[in-house]
Amino acid sequence: MSALARIAARDLARAYAGGGVLLPLIFFLLVATLFPFAVGPDARLLAATGGGALWMAALLAALLPVDRLLAPDAEAGVLDQLALRGISEEAVALAKLAAHWLAFGPPLLIAALPAAALLKLDGATLARLEMGLALGTPGLAALALMTSALTLGLRGAGALAGLVMLPLAVPILIFGAGSLGAADNGGLKLLAAASLILVALAPFAAGAALRAGRE
Numbered sequence: 001m002s003a004l005a006r007i008a009a010r011d012l013a014r015a016y017a018g019g020g021v022l023l024p025l026i027f028f029l030l031v032a033t034l035f036p037f038a039v040g041p042d043a044r045l046l047a048a049t050g051g052g053a054l055w056m057a058a059l060l061a062a063l064l065p066v067d068r069l070l071a072p073d074a075e076a077g078v079l080d081q082l083a084l085r086g087i088s089e090e091a092v093a094l095a096k097l098a099a100h101w102l103a104f105g106p107p108l109l110i111a112a113l114p115a116a117a118l119l120k121l122d123g124a125t126l127a128r129l130e131m132g133l134a135l136g137t138p139g140l141a142a143l144a145l146m147t148s149a150l151t152l153g154l155r156g157a158g159a160l161a162g163l164v165m166l167p168l169a170v171p172i173l174i175f176g177a178g179s180l181g182a183a184d185n186g187g188l189k190l191l192a193a194a195s196l197i198l199v200a201l202a203p204f205a206a207g208a209a210l211r212a213g214r215e
Helices: 002-017 022-039 043-063 071-076 078-084 089-118 123-150 157-168 170-178 187-214
Strands: none
Touching: 002 089, 022 043, 022 089, 043 089, 043 123, 043 157, 043 170, 071 078, 078 089, 078 187, 089 123, 089 187, 123 157, 123 170, 123 187, 157 170, 170 187
């Protein structure tokens, strides 16, 4: 367990030191800033559509660091060394999933506050948005990790990652945006279930992909 904690801490420190945390946040806030220019200054229209725009921005922000989740360690031979030390690929994937979410999820929740103000979201909608992002960002982080493992070592992995991840993220996007309505109708529960399934599957899917790539 201490080895996994060190892996997660190293990845988290690398994300903060290398600016990997800032890029998704800047992208997220840019979407919130530019969206009113696209749909106009109508506050009612912004409030009706802004939440969905922020969910799309969160999905794309989760995709930005995909090519840096596993590739640096694979190129440096770190993943091979961890395997030689008897640390399973699933355990490594779990540690990297935790680090990725800590670098991406909580900062996104904070950035959602000024983004919601820019899009004229009321307090109730903002509360549902924050709750949805808290439940959904672990699932987005899990999808990013699985996509990174599946595309590791492939030419044009960055473009391919988008083609792989975006269709798989549709349920989280639908449930997340659907939970913003006044009549939630269980959207948050469905979002939590989808996110939990992805988090549970991600270490095994990523571990199998890493073993297949090594063999």
